[in-house]
Amino acid sequence: MLLDLAIPRMSGEQVIENLSELAPHLRILLFTGYGEAWEGSPQVVEVLHKPLQFADILQAVRRALDQAPS
Known part of the structure; x- marks a missing residue:
């Protein structure tokens, strides 16, 4: 996922936290x-x-796709 830290109505940190719960990989x-x-x-x-x-x-x-899933 491509994500900007500065987004309206929710901080990038909040988005990352929510995504970690929904899609941990x-x-x-x-x-x-x-x-x-x-x-x-x-x-x-x-x-x-x-x-x-x-x-x-x-x-x-490309680098992100080449990384082995954690």
């Missing part, structure tokens, strides 16, 4: 425009910092 690529580090859910397999290029997203998706 889901892998998440997290987007952020801020410089914060992410030390949350193990479901977050990579944090991408905006702005980024489409090729960066494709490479991150």
Whole structure:
């Protein structure tokens, strides 16, 4: 799943928490425009910092798909 930390009406952290309960094996690529580090859910397999290029997203998706499920 591709997820931005800054979304309306619910924080990215809340979305991740809800997703962990609904789909514990889901892998998440997290987007952020801020410089914060992410030390949350193990479901977050990579944090991408905006702005980024489409090729960066494709490479991150490929890395996530290539990882063995946990």
